[in-house]
Amino acid sequence: MPGEIRNRSANRKGSKLAGPISRRDLLKGTASLGLALGSRPALAQSAPGKGGPVTLNLLLWEHWKVVEGLQKNDPATVPKRRLWFYETIKRFETEHPDIKLQYQTANWNVATQTFIAASQAGNPPDLVGAQSQDNQPLANAGFVADLGQFKYDEWDDFNQAVLREACSVGGKIVSMPVYLTSTGLGYNKPLLAQAGITEPPKTWADLISAGKALTKDTRGTGRPNQWGFGVELSTASTPNPVSFTMPMIRSLGGAIVDKDGKGLMDTPEHRKIAKLLSEMYHDHKILSPESLTMKANDEVDLFTAKAWATGIVIHALLPPIIEKMGAASFGFAPYPTFPGDEPRSYSEVYGFLMSSRAAKDPQKGPAAWELMKEIGAVRTLLLAAKYQFGAPSRKSALADPVYKSDPLLGYLANYTFKTATPFPFVKEVTFYSETFIEALNLIVLQRQPVDETLKRQQARYEARLKG
Amino acid sequence: MTPPPRGPAAPRLPVAARLQVPSWSQGGLRGIRAATRILTSDRVLPYLLVAPAVILVLALTVYPTIYVFQTSFSDWNLMRTVTRAVGLRNYVELARDSLALRALLNTVLFLVGSLALILVLGLALALALNEPVRFRSFFRSTVVLPWALTAVVVGVMWRWILIPDIGIANYMLAGLGINVSFFLSPAAALATMILVEVWRSTGYGMILLLAGLQGIDPTLYEAARIDGAGFGKALRFITLPLLVPTLLVATILLSIRSVNLIDIPLVVTGGGPARMTETLGLYMWKESFSFYHIGYGSAVAMVMFAINLVLTVLYIRSLSRSRR
Numbered sequence: 001m002p003g004e005i006r007n008r009s010a011n012r013k014g015s016k017l018a019g020p021i022s023r024r025d026l027l028k029g030t031a032s033l034g035l036a037l038g039s040r041p042a043l044a045q046s047a048p049g050k051g052g053p054v055t056l057n058l059l060l061w062e063h064w065k066v067v068e069g070l071q072k073n074d075p076a077t078v079p080k081r082r083l084w085f086y087e088t089i090k091r092f093e094t095e096h097p098d099i100k101l102q103y104q105t106a107n108w109n110v111a112t113q114t115f116i117a118a119s120q121a122g123n124p125p126d127l128v129g130a131q132s133q134d135n136q137p138l139a140n141a142g143f144v145a146d147l148g149q150f151k152y153d154e155w156d157d158f159n160q161a162v163l164r165e166a167c168s169v170g171g172k173i174v175s176m177p178v179y180l181t182s183t184g185l186g187y188n189k190p191l192l193a194q195a196g197i198t199e200p201p202k203t204w205a206d207l208i209s210a211g212k213a214l215t216k217d218t219r220g221t222g223r224p225n226q227w228g229f230g231v232e233l234s235t236a237s238t239p240n241p242v243s244f245t246m247p248m249i250r251s252l253g254g255a256i257v258d259k260d261g262k263g264l265m266d267t268p269e270h271r272k273i274a275k276l277l278s279e280m281y282h283d284h285k286i287l288s289p290e291s292l293t294m295k296a297n298d299e300v301d302l303f304t305a306k307a308w309a310t311g312i313v314i315h316a317l318l319p320p321i322i323e324k325m326g327a328a329s330f331g332f333a334p335y336p337t338f339p340g341d342e343p344r345s346y347s348e349v350y351g352f353l354m355s356s357r358a359a360k361d362p363q364k365g366p367a368a369w370e371l372m373k374e375i376g377a378v379r380t381l382l383l384a385a386k387y388q389f390g391a392p393s394r395k396s397a398l399a400d401p402v403y404k405s406d407p408l409l410g411y412l413a414n415y416t417f418k419t420a421t422p423f424p425f426v427k428e429v430t431f432y433s434e435t436f437i438e439a440l441n442l443i444v445l446q447r448q449p450v451d452e453t454l455k456r457q458q459a460r461y462e463a464r465l466k467g
Numbered sequence: 468m469t470p471p472p473r474g475p476a477a478p479r480l481p482v483a484a485r486l487q488v489p490s491w492s493q494g495g496l497r498g499i500r501a502a503t504r505i506l507t508s509d510r511v512l513p514y515l516l517v518a519p520a521v522i523l524v525l526a527l528t529v530y531p532t533i534y535v536f537q538t539s540f541s542d543w544n545l546m547r548t549v550t551r552a553v554g555l556r557n558y559v560e561l562a563r564d565s566l567a568l569r570a571l572l573n574t575v576l577f578l579v580g581s582l583a584l585i586l587v588l589g590l591a592l593a594l595a596l597n598e599p600v601r602f603r604s605f606f607r608s609t610v611v612l613p614w615a616l617t618a619v620v621v622g623v624m625w626r627w628i629l630i631p632d633i634g635i636a637n638y639m640l641a642g643l644g645i646n647v648s649f650f651l652s653p654a655a656a657l658a659t660m661i662l663v664e665v666w667r668s669t670g671y672g673m674i675l676l677l678a679g680l681q682g683i684d685p686t687l688y689e690a691a692r693i694d695g696a697g698f699g700k701a702l703r704f705i706t707l708p709l710l711v712p713t714l715l716v717a718t719i720l721l722s723i724r725s726v727n728l729i730d731i732p733l734v735v736t737g738g739g740p741a742r743m744t745e746t747l748g749l750y751m752w753k754e755s756f757s758f759y760h761i762g763y764g765s766a767v768a769m770v771m772f773a774i775n776l777v778l779t780v781l782y783i784r785s786l787s788r789s790r791r
Contacts, residue, residue, distance in 0.1 A: 441740050
């Protein structure tokens with residue numbers, strides 16, 4: 001009888017079941033059962049036995065297109081230039097069978113937002129790949145870990161400028177740098193040869209005269225479709241235009257940020273480059289209009305379609321450009337300079353950050369650090385060099401014979417190590433970038449007065465900082 | 468048949484008392500029966516059936532709206548850990564921001580331009596495909612096909628067609644000695660966005676209007692023809708007046724999409740050149756998810772919500788007036 005079962009149970013455990021069951025008791029029971037069932041996977045994941053498997057979640061850029069290959073163990077689905085990451089992860093998985101990796105992806109320009117939103121919700125990915133300009137806000141908000149808490153003897157081997165300027169915030173290292181890529185002047189070798197130009201322009205004055213010879217209307221429409229020069233200046237590709245024009249400003253002795261982290265755009269150097277770009281567009285007519293409307297990475301198609309004869313390009317894009325154009329047709333030269341200055345470049349520093357939450361976890365923290373070390377290892381950099389022309393972030397890697405095996409690779413590695421400067425930390429960096437690029441667009445496209453426009457946009461940015 | 472005789476009516480107890488199960492052995496089954504009777508009664512059952520939908524709407528629409536409204540009075544920034552209440556400051560800044568006002572103007576221009584073209588072209592197509600022409604089903608499907616594509620895919624496709632120096636549009640126009648800079652001037656870029664939206668949504672407008680046309684009694688046209696009315700007069704005096712409710716529905720749906728639009732401008736122009744083709748939706752997206760100013764972005768979202776609310780109320784009023 002049900003009654004007997006109930007009474008025996010009640011007597012044995014001394015529970016409250018002896019009396020009538022109220023709705024509240026039923027609800028409590030149901031809720032407890034629900035909670036127990038609902039928390040089962042979480043418990044299973046967060047409290048494995050000591051030394052048992054631990055799972056790490058990685059947030060990667062979607063356009064890398066590596067996740068499917070990693071999940072299916074199929075390198076054929078991975079773009080060739082991303083194979084360095086695929087091989088690194090596979091090697092790590094083989095060497096650390098107790099660490100399981102899970103992946104999520106986000107578009108490159110919302111990956112940081114995704115990480116922030118997940119951090120604010122209390123469930124961040126354990127590791128995230130990001131460009132260095134995002135490191136400071138992430139660190140200041142307390143979302144990422146100080147990597148100095150982990151024992152590591154190899155920090156001295158890294159490019160110290162990169163480590164200090166791009167990967168550290170407030171003296172604490174927060175990002176493990178991987179490979180570096182730098183900006184320079186890409187050029188179409190056959191087009192230069194056709195125009196009788198024997199070597200790529202070294203200065204801005206050289207570039208203007210070469211650009212005039214290279215700008216052509218090959219379709220007979222009365223408007224050129226082959227342009228002497230191009231550079232990302234579009235608000236649709238924020239913040240690249242700031243990075244890509246930064247070497248110009250530095251070449252004039254200027255800076256894009258003051259000592260307090262306030263972004264600058266109303267400076268004599270900014271005025272000079274805005275004027276120069278406007279002249280290139282209106283007077284010399286060599287600047288591709290596409291520069292003002294393009295999106296990030298459109299350079300690949302603009303070069304391969306011969307719409308750009310020369311242009312500022314980051315060397316991470318060289319593999320797809322060379323794949324389409326052939327190594328004999330595409331050249332990469334130092335970023336042009338102003339008279340009396342040495343070549344300078346902007347260097348994109350891509351690195352991996354660990355969430356504060358993972359670092360505090362006694363199991364995830366050490367596991368995540370093992371993966372971080374592998375990502376920053378010399379052997380990973382050599383793979384990045386092989387597949388992506390990645391320049392090394394470590395001194396010992398630079399000495400490896402692989403950089404001597406290919407002249408272009410060796411050139412890029414040494415050029416980057418010598419000339420590149422990471423993007424400095426700027427307060428409200430995206431708003432700053434967008435505001436400055438908008439100013440350049442207004443000056444170049446609409447011929448708005450240089451001084452007034454830059455002053456107004458600087459005030460607009462500063463007002464936002466105060467808010 | 469006569470109903471079975473009933474005993475004296477039992478005293479009606481409160482729900483809680485009726486659910487109270489005296490003990491497992493005696494009252495369990497009775498309690499379950501009582502609960503089932505209450506839950507399936509005419510007074511309770513309808514509420515139970517609609518409860519899942521109501522809960523979903525409350526959780527996914529009403530609560531987020533209230534939350535965004537509350538957020539719009541704060542300076543919540545994703546990059547800061549401290550958030551303060553700032554009263555109406557976000558709204559004041561919004562009213563002063565020339566970029567926001569330009570975004571509002573762009574939204575209005577986009578709405579008016581795309582809506583007018585979609586309705587005119589949609590009506591023309593609906594009238595044509597309402598006739599018993601050959602391959603009618605094929606043509607109807609073809610016209611609707613763009614609507615089935617994701618807006619982002621449509622945007623990317625059109626962007627690649629129209630990119631000045633490498634797109635196929637200028638390659639073909641070069642034969643005529645023409646080269647158009649589709650994205651370089653704000654007016655051309657906005658017109659391009661409208662063109663893309665019209666290409667995508669005309670089929671949708673046509674389907675709505677076609678449904679309206681098929682609801683019109685064909686005898687009205689026969690009577691008009693007997694009275695000597697041609698196509699123009701039939702359109703003016705029969706089709707359009709009877710199509711007003713459908714037109715209003717189409718207008719509501721397309722207007723709301725235009726006000727909330729993010730995908731097409733984001734993909735086609737990115738808001739450029741010089742942020743001159745940003746719509747309110749894109750402006751809100753940038754403020755919230757590019758600059759991380761969630762508080763300010765929420766204020767923009769509330770303005771968009773208010774515009775949608777006003778539009779919807781206006782349309783519903785005119786709809787009910789036209790039905791009368």
